[in-house]
Amino acid sequence: EVQLVESGGGLVQPGGSLRLSCAASGFTFSNYWMTWVRQAPGKGLEWVANIKQDGSEKYYVDSVKGRFTISRDNAENSLYLQMNSLRVEDTAVYYCARRRDGHNAGDYWGQGTLVTVSS
Amino acid sequence: AIRMTQSPSSLSASTGDRVTITCRASQGISSYLAWYQQKPGKAPKLLIYGASTLQSGVPSRFSGSGSGTDFTLTISCLQSEDFATYYCQQYYSYPLTFGGGTKVEIK
Numbered sequence: 101e102v103q104l105v106e107s108g109g110g111l112v113q114p115g116g117s118l119r120l121s122c123a124a125s126g127f128t129f130s131n132y133w134m135t136w137v138r139q140a141p142g143k144g145l146e147w148v149a150n151i152k153q154d155g156s157e158k159y160y161v162d163s164v165k166g167r168f169t170i171s172r173d174n175a176e177n178s179l180y181l182q183m184n185s186l187r188v189e190d191t192a193v194y195y196c197a198r199r200r201d202g203h204n205a206g207d208y209w210g211q212g213t214l215v216t217v218s219s
Numbered sequence: 220a221i222r223m224t225q226s227p228s229s230l231s232a233s234t235g236d237r238v239t240i241t242c243r244a245s246q247g248i249s250s251y252l253a254w255y256q257q258k259p260g261k262a263p264k265l266l267i268y269g270a271s272t273l274q275s276g277v278p279s280r281f282s283g284s285g286s287g288t289d290f291t292l293t294i295s296c297l298q299s300e301d302f303a304t305y306y307c308q309q310y311y312s313y314p315l316t317f318g319g320g321t322k323v324e325i326k
Binding site: 210 | 269
């Protein structure tokens with residue numbers, strides 16, 4: 101059974117940093133692109149970042165470029181999102197998802213982790 | 220960035236109704252479109268990819284159509300478990316973008 105479990109969310113002050121993790125199991129993690137998607141409270145979905153199987157390609161939404169870094173450890177079956185210079189508008193539930201083979205759509209999702217940026 | 224516009228933003232329907240949701244892209248995206256269902260407090264669930272291919276395990280009452288700029292998600296016979304918010308997403312180019320969502324409520 102495919103499972104994705106996010107962790108690392110919490111309350112942080114504006115300008116602070118946080119590192120999210122996503123533990124994957126039930127599939128060969130190193131064979132799949134992975135993605136982060138976020139959802140602000142009461143709002144819609146926003147794609148954040150993608151990373152290729154070997155980490156050689158990474159893509160970001162403009163609003164997080166230069167502040168967030170997506171990475172992965174295939175030996176540990178883990179995906180990460182390092183978030184620096186956090187802003188109030190980064191407050192959201194952050195989901196990790198597996199990208200469906202051949203299609204840039206998430207076919208399995210974690211339960212999400214809440215990041216709150218507030219003073 | 221490609222803008223995805225869904226309509227309506229919400230609708231009320233009864234169990235057994237046929238429901239259609241529309242998604243329009245600001246430029247042509249071929250068939251690089253996915254549909255998701257999301258229930259309150261839960262992660263999104265992939266329903267359709269490639270504009271019309273049903274994800275494994277998704278009931279056949281869900282169907283998708285369209286290509287280029289105009290797409291539809293149809294639920295042929297609404298069931299109680301289908302009351303949720305639905306999102307389209309283009310993956311023709313980065314940044315990947317979602318529509319604003321359509322909330323399907325009980326009439």
